[in-house]
Amino acid sequence: MPYSELEEPSRADHLWRYTSWKRIHPSGQFHEVPKAAKATLSLRSLEEGGKTDGVTLEVASEEDLERLAVSGSSDISTQFLRAIADGDAMVLRVQRKARLDSPVQLDIECEGDICALHLLVDVGDMAEMELITRISGNASWVGILRQGRFGDGCNFNDVVINQIGDGRILRTDGLYLGRDAQIRCGAIGSGSSRCKSDLRYTMDQSGSSLKVNGSILSAEGMHNDYHVEIFHLAPETYSRLNWHSACAGKSRTIGTGMLRIEEGAKGADAAQLFHNLLLSKDAEADSIPELEVSENDVVGCGHGTANGPVDDEQMFYLSTRGFNEPQARSVLIAAHLNSTLSEMGSTVVHEHLLHSLTNDLSTIM
Amino acid sequence: MAENTDARDAVGDYRYGFHDPENHTIRFDSGLSEQVVRDISALKDEPEWMTELRVKAYNHFANRPMPTWGNMSMLEDIDFDAITYFLKSSNQTENDWEDVPEDIRNTFDRLGIPEAEQKWLSGVTAQYESEAVYHSIREDLEEQGVIFLDMDSGLKEYPELVKKWFCTVVPYADNKFSALNTAVWSGGSFIYVPKGVHVEMPVQAYFRINAKNMGQFERTLIIADEGSSIHYVEGCTAPTYSTDSLHSAVVELIALPGAHIRYSTVQNWSANVYNLVTKRAVAHENAVVEWVDGNIGSKLTMKYPAVILKGEGAHAEVISVAYSGKGQHQDAGAKIHHLASNTTSKILSKSISKDGGRGSYRGMVQVSKKAQNCKVNVVCDALILDEGSRSDTYPTMEISNPTCRSEHEASVSKVSDEQVFYLMARGHSEEEALALIVNGFFEPFTRELPMEYAVEMNKLMALEMEGSIG
Numbered sequence: 001m002p003y004s005e006l007e008e009p010s011r012a013d014h015l016w017r018y019t020s021w022k023r024i025h026p027s028g029q030f031h032e033v034p035k036a037a038k039a040t041l042s043l044r045s046l047e048e049g050g051k052t053d054g055v056t057l058e059v060a061s062e063e064d065l066e067r068l069a070v071s072g073s074s075d076i077s078t079q080f081l082r083a084i085a086d087g088d089a090m091v092l093r094v095q096r097k098a099r100l101d102s103p104v105q106l107d108i109e110c111e112g113d114i115c116a117l118h119l120l121v122d123v124g125d126m127a128e129m130e131l132i133t134r135i136s137g138n139a140s141w142v143g144i145l146r147q148g149r150f151g152d153g154c155n156f157n158d159v160v161i162n163q164i165g166d167g168r169i170l171r172t173d174g175l176y177l178g179r180d181a182q183i184r185c186g187a188i189g190s191g192s193s194r195c196k197s198d199l200r201y202t203m204d205q206s207g208s209s210l211k212v213n214g215s216i217l218s219a220e221g222m223h224n225d226y227h228v229e230i231f232h233l234a235p236e237t238y239s240r241l242n243w244h245s246a247c248a249g250k251s252r253t254i255g256t257g258m259l260r261i262e263e264g265a266k267g268a269d270a271a272q273l274f275h276n277l278l279l280s281k282d283a284e285a286d287s288i289p290e291l292e293v294s295e296n297d298v299v300g301c302g303h304g305t306a307n308g309p310v311d312d313e314q315m316f317y318l319s320t321r322g323f324n325e326p327q328a329r330s331v332l333i334a335a336h337l338n339s340t341l342s343e344m345g346s347t348v349v350h351e352h353l354l355h356s357l358t359n360d361l362s363t364i365m
Numbered sequence: 366m367a368e369n370t371d372a373r374d375a376v377g378d379y380r381y382g383f384h385d386p387e388n389h390t391i392r393f394d395s396g397l398s399e400q401v402v403r404d405i406s407a408l409k410d411e412p413e414w415m416t417e418l419r420v421k422a423y424n425h426f427a428n429r430p431m432p433t434w435g436n437m438s439m440l441e442d443i444d445f446d447a448i449t450y451f452l453k454s455s456n457q458t459e460n461d462w463e464d465v466p467e468d469i470r471n472t473f474d475r476l477g478i479p480e481a482e483q484k485w486l487s488g489v490t491a492q493y494e495s496e497a498v499y500h501s502i503r504e505d506l507e508e509q510g511v512i513f514l515d516m517d518s519g520l521k522e523y524p525e526l527v528k529k530w531f532c533t534v535v536p537y538a539d540n541k542f543s544a545l546n547t548a549v550w551s552g553g554s555f556i557y558v559p560k561g562v563h564v565e566m567p568v569q570a571y572f573r574i575n576a577k578n579m580g581q582f583e584r585t586l587i588i589a590d591e592g593s594s595i596h597y598v599e600g601c602t603a604p605t606y607s608t609d610s611l612h613s614a615v616v617e618l619i620a621l622p623g624a625h626i627r628y629s630t631v632q633n634w635s636a637n638v639y640n641l642v643t644k645r646a647v648a649h650e651n652a653v654v655e656w657v658d659g660n661i662g663s664k665l666t667m668k669y670p671a672v673i674l675k676g677e678g679a680h681a682e683v684i685s686v687a688y689s690g691k692g693q694h695q696d697a698g699a700k701i702h703h704l705a706s707n708t709t710s711k712i713l714s715k716s717i718s719k720d721g722g723r724g725s726y727r728g729m730v731q732v733s734k735k736a737q738n739c740k741v742n743v744v745c746d747a748l749i750l751d752e753g754s755r756s757d758t759y760p761t762m763e764i765s766n767p768t769c770r771s772e773h774e775a776s777v778s779k780v781s782d783e784q785v786f787y788l789m790a791r792g793h794s795e796e797e798a799l800a801l802i803v804n805g806f807f808e809p810f811t812r813e814l815p816m817e818y819a820v821e822m823n824k825l826m827a828l829e830m831e832g833s834i835g
Contacts (some may be wrong), residue, residue, distance in 0.1 A: 012433045014759075260775075263753065278767035281734070291758040293777045296749035302776040307764045 003033065015198065018254045018286060019225040021076065023169050024196040026084075026114050026155065033083045037112035038142065041119075043091060043104060046132060046352060050102030057106070057365040060089035060120050062116040068148045069076035071174020076265040077198055078172050078227070081145035085118035092131075096124030096151065103130035103157075103349050108289035109142070110137035121148030121175065123156055123211040130157040130345045132352065136191070138165040145172050152178035154207065157345040159186035161356065168194040186344030188353060190217040191225055200229040203237040203265075207327070213340040214243040215353075217333075218251035218359060225254040228272075232265040242273035244340045246333045247283035257303065261295050269299035277306045277336050279329075334361060381588045391453040394445045394587075397711070399423055402548050405451050409517055409551075412524055415531075422537035422547035429541045435727075436694050443639055448580040448611055450549045450621045506564060512557040513568055516584050519555025526557060534645045534673070542667075543643045546582045546615040553583030553614065558593040558624075565631070567596040567815050570614075586614040589624035589652075596627040597817060602781035609637045609664060618646035619783070620654050622676060628665055632820055633825065634662040636693055642668040650676030650705075657813045658685040660695045661825055669727060671700035674736075681710040686810040688829055689722030689754070698727035698759075706737040711808055711811035714745040718754035725757040733771045741771035748806060749779055760834040 010032045022028045026036075053113040069089070072078030092106065104171050108117060115137065124242075132333060142164055162169060177183055188196060201210055210230065218224050224268050230239045232346035245253040253316045255274040278284035310332050318328035334357070341353050391408070393401060402423045404561040431440050506513070512523065520527045537547035543637055554570050572583060589595055611632060620626045626646065640663035646654040656670035672681035685694035716724035726745045734805040747756040758775045782804050788798035804823050805810070811819040 010433060012763075014434075033612040046466060252804070255502065276764065278764065278769070281767055284763070284765040285766070287737055287762045287773070289758075289760060289773070289775075291753070291775060291777055293747070293749060293757070294753075294755040295756060296779050298749075298777065298779065300776060300778050301772065302756070303760075304775070305762050307762075307769060307771045309767045309770075 001074045001079065003076070003083040004031075004076070006076050008078060009076055013136070014256065014288060015169070015227055017253075019194070019196045021196060021221065024168060024194065025080075027161045034114050036084045036116035037086065037139070038113045039115050039117040039137075039142075039144075040109040040111075040118075042107045042109075043330045044107070045153060046103040046105045047266060047348065051100070052104050054095040054098030054100065056092055056093045056129070060091040060095065063092045064122065065094055068122055069118075071147050071176070071200060071202070072088075072172065075172070075198075076086040076339070077170060077196070078145060078174060080270045081116065081143045081170065081172055082118060084143055085145065085225075088282060089118040089120055091120040091122055094123045094127045096126060098124065098127045098129060100129040103132055103345065103352070104166040106131060106133045108133065108135045110135065110139040110142045110342075112139050114141045114143075115139035116143040118147075120147045121146055121150075123148070123150045123154050125151035125178065128155040130349050131159070132349065133158075134163060135161065135162045135169070135296045136163045138167065140167045141180070142167055142169040142192075143171075144169070149176040150178055150181045150183050153180045154178065155182045157186070157187065157349065158335055159344050159349065159353065161188045161353070162191050162195060163356075163360075166193050169193060169196070171195070171197040171199075173199040173201075175200070176202045177205060177208040177210060180207040181205070181261055182209045183342060184211045185213070186341070186353075187212075187214045187216070187226065187356065188341070189214075190357065193221065194223045195225065197226045198229075199227065200231070201239075202231045202233065203239065204231075204233040206234040207236050208234070209238040211239070211265070211272045211343065212241045214245070214342045215337040215357065216243070216245040216253055217357070218245065218248040218253045219246045219251075220251060222249070222251040227256045227258075227363045229258040230260070230270065231258070232261045232270060236267040237263055237265060238268075239270045242275075242340050242343065243272075243274045245275070245285060246277045246279060246336055247285050248279040250280075250282040252286070254286045255292070259301060259303065260346065261298060261301055263294040265295050267299055268295060268296040268301070272299045272303045274305040275336070276305075277333065278307060278309055279333070283299075290344040290361045330361060377405070383620060387567045391451070393449060393451040395449050397423070397448070397450055397549070397623040397750065400452055405549055405551065406627065408421070408451070411520060411783070412791070414528060415520065418532065418537065419548050422544045423549075426541060426544035427549055428610060429544060431541060435667055435696050436665055439639075442609070443611060449618045450580050451551060451584070452579060487665075492736070496630050509562050510559040511562060511564060512555065514555045515552040517551065517658045519586070522824035523555070526588070527555065527586065528620055530586055530617070532617075534647050535643050536617065540643060542613045542641045545611050545614050546584060546643070549580070550582045550584035550615070552770050553585040554587070554597070555585070556587040556597065558589045558595050560590045561592045563593065564595040564642045567598045569601045570597070575708050579611065579645075580593065580611040583614045585614065587617070587626060587628070588619045589621060589626050591621045593624040594628065598629045598818065600631050600633070600818075605714040612663075613639075614642045616642070616644040618654060620646060620648045620652035620679075622650040622652060624649070627654045627657065628670075629657040629814055629818070631659045631822060632662060632666070632812070636662060636664050636690070637662045640666040642666075644668065645671040645673070646681075647675050648679035651674060653680045653682075656685070656699070657810065658683065658697065659810060659814075659822060660685070660687040660697050662790040663695070664692065665694045665696065667696045667697045669729075670698050670703070672710070673702045674710065675704050677705045677707050678784060679705065679708045682710045683714075684810050684813055685714050686807045687724050688726040688826065690719045690723060690829060691720040694723045694725070696725040696726075696727060700729040702742070703730075703732040703736040703741070705706060706735070707739070708736060709740045710742070712743040715807060715810065716747045716756060717750060717803060717806065718747070719750040719757050721753040723755040723757070725759065726775070728760045729763070730761070730771065730773075731763045732771070734765045736766050739766065739769045739771075741769065743771075743773040745775035747775075747777040748803070750778065752805065772812065810820045
């Protein structure tokens with residue numbers, strides 16, 4: 001259903017409870033679909049001398065759109081992002097059986113007032129690689145829609161880093177997992193004044209495995225609203241969602257998760273965890289980990305949340321080792337975020353992400 | 366109310382499904398209007414402020430749309446025009462059981478109400494359709510100044526006390542069904558426990574819908590003054606008809622500093638009753654409020670007992686269990702609002718879904734900016750016993766103070782084959798083994814109930830488990 005035929009979502013809908021559509025729409029005018037500049041994309045190996053063989057970035061064809069842009073047919077953010085991209089889409093294609101030794105970085109540079117990108121992800125069967133997508137730039141509004149499929153038996157690490165300046169970002173993912181695919185997805189947020197992310201993963205083939213990790217750093221007046229939805233439609237599927245946030249200043253961090261186990265998804269094993277570290281009296285953290293289970297023959301489905309301040313005992317321990325208070329605090333925040341960061345990929349990817357996060361920590365905390 | 370030809374099939378062997386011939390003294394025509402609301406108020410000879418409050422609430426109800434969350438398809442089936450909003454079966458509230466009309470007495474005898482009172486309760490209110498038909502309180506409590514009346518008598522005898530607290534915890538505009546209740550409320554309990562008085566034995570209310578297409582809208586207000594304590598127990602049943610009934614109650618609890626209120630419910634409405642209830646408490650300094658909530662019956666239950674922790678050091682606890690069988694949706698949960706420092710709360714929710722039933726936990730925990738050093742613990746466990754059944758959890762945690770420590774955990778699983786095997790190896794049949802496991806699963810709830818209710822609850826669950834194998 002195109003955007004023009006959809007109704008403005010109500011705040012009774014939990015997806016829009018904390019960030020109304022008006023607050024994330026570029027102009028706040030529901031019916032307006034403004035003109036957007038195109039994001040600049042570039043692909044490179046993360047390591048010097050590394051190769052990107054088997055990975056291409058090209059303009060999407062009609063056939064690509066038909067095959068890969070299938071998620072969110074009645075979802076307002078998906079349809080809005082398709083409308084604002086005005087039919088243009090790029091496709092990141094990974095060849096069947098492609099095996100990349102070095103991680104690949106996709107840079108998405110967003111400049112201008114309003115900037116949008118519709119990116120299709122087409123990962124071939126049995127491909128193996130790590131992809132880091134870095135979204136940066138100084139656009140005042142950024143919209144990113146990623147749709148696509150991870151092929152059968154592929155082994156893929158997919159990390160997205162949001163390092164937008166002070167602008168707002170609306171990010172939506174609609175990704176499908178092939179049979180026996182093993183996917184690790186990571187979201188790192190330390191940029192943008194307002195972020196609304198709606199990440200949806202569908203496991204419609206048996207035997208797939210998905211780990212979604214989030215490391216979110218909020219400071220000053222940031223508003224970070226992440227929604228992660230994982231659908232288990234096929235038997236013997238496995239998922240874990242692990243979300244760590246550190247909230248400072250007057251920031252607000254929202255983590256909503258939905259694990260849906262449909263009837264027939266026998267042997268499904270799913271769990272989600274939200275951990276929030278509250279660092280200031282004006283920060284707020286909201287967690288809504290939801291479960292909908294329609295299959296009785298499951299290995300287990302669970303969720304949990306924990307909120308709390310920096311642990312006094314840990315602070316004391318570090319102070320006895322010579323750390324002053326700000327240093328000890330910074331180390332504990334980094335450790336909190338690092339526990340999910342370290343799960344996002346290989347050692348090379350982890351080192352890269354940690355370096356990036358440490359820089360952000362020193363800049364914004 | 367939508368005709369439900371499968372209702373008898375749906376309610377199965379519901380043990381309270383008997384019904385007596387309707388023998389009412391006043392029955393309003395079905396449907397709701399401002400005039401109906403005014404007529405109810407006039408019939409009860411209420412003060413003007415109550416009539417005006419009812420009318421305001423009615424207008425709010427009429428203009429407010431149905432909720433856009435929860436089981437909307439079931440909610441849409443409610444036909445408000447087909448409901449009878451007031452039906453009076455007895456001319457007055459009796460204090461002597463022998464004075465209650467025989468047909469009503471028979472009903473409650475079959476439910477065991479006077480027997481329970483004789484054995485161990487401090488007081489009993491029995492409500493049949495819209496109004497209380499029987500009421501009794503132990504003399505020693507009366508002497509200590511404990512007021513335990515049906516709500517209509519409470520308004521007549523203590524108008525100032527009722528006016529001071531009525532609608533202060535659940536405003537009429539809180540939600541569509543609280544507005545409906547405020548407009549047409551009838552019956553319910555009014556309790557005031559004076560300072561420092563401890564009501565050692567539980568007091569009990571029993572609610573029964575007997576007539577077809579009946580709406581029951583009782584209103585309960587409990588005020589526990591400083592340092593006092595009370596345990597209130599309520600039970601609910603209805604007969605089985607092929608058309609649906611509506612139960613939409615409002616319960617307001619006020620625990621003043623240092624008071625302790627425990628409110629226990631075993632809800633076993635027949636599976637053609639919509640049970641849409643608003644229950645909320647305010648806990649002042651160092652007060653304790655506990656909701657112990659069992660939901661076995663009804664077609665659709667939407668009930669989220671809430672506690673507002675308003676005073677420093679207050680504590681809230683909600684223990685709830687829900688059983689969802691064929692055609693049932695138990696949408697239950699809890700809400701805790703931490704407004705003051707050093708407040709603590711604990712939620713334990715357990716649900717079982719069977720025969721295509723759906724159990725949902727919907728919860729909210731809020732910790733406000735000013736509430737320092739709060740502690741929150743939420744645990745939800747669900748068992749799905751067969752194919753086609755469903756379990757959902759929708760918890761929300763909103764934490765605005767960095768000194769708060771909150772934990773939430775939930776799990777959905779099936780009955781472990783190993784547990785069943787273990788029990789069968791000790792000589793139990795598979796069905797018995799399942800019933801034992803289910804009773805064990807609900808044990809944290811039943812151990813908080815008075816003994817008779819706990820036994821009843823275990824029997825009910827054993828009955829529900831019958832025929833679950835093969």
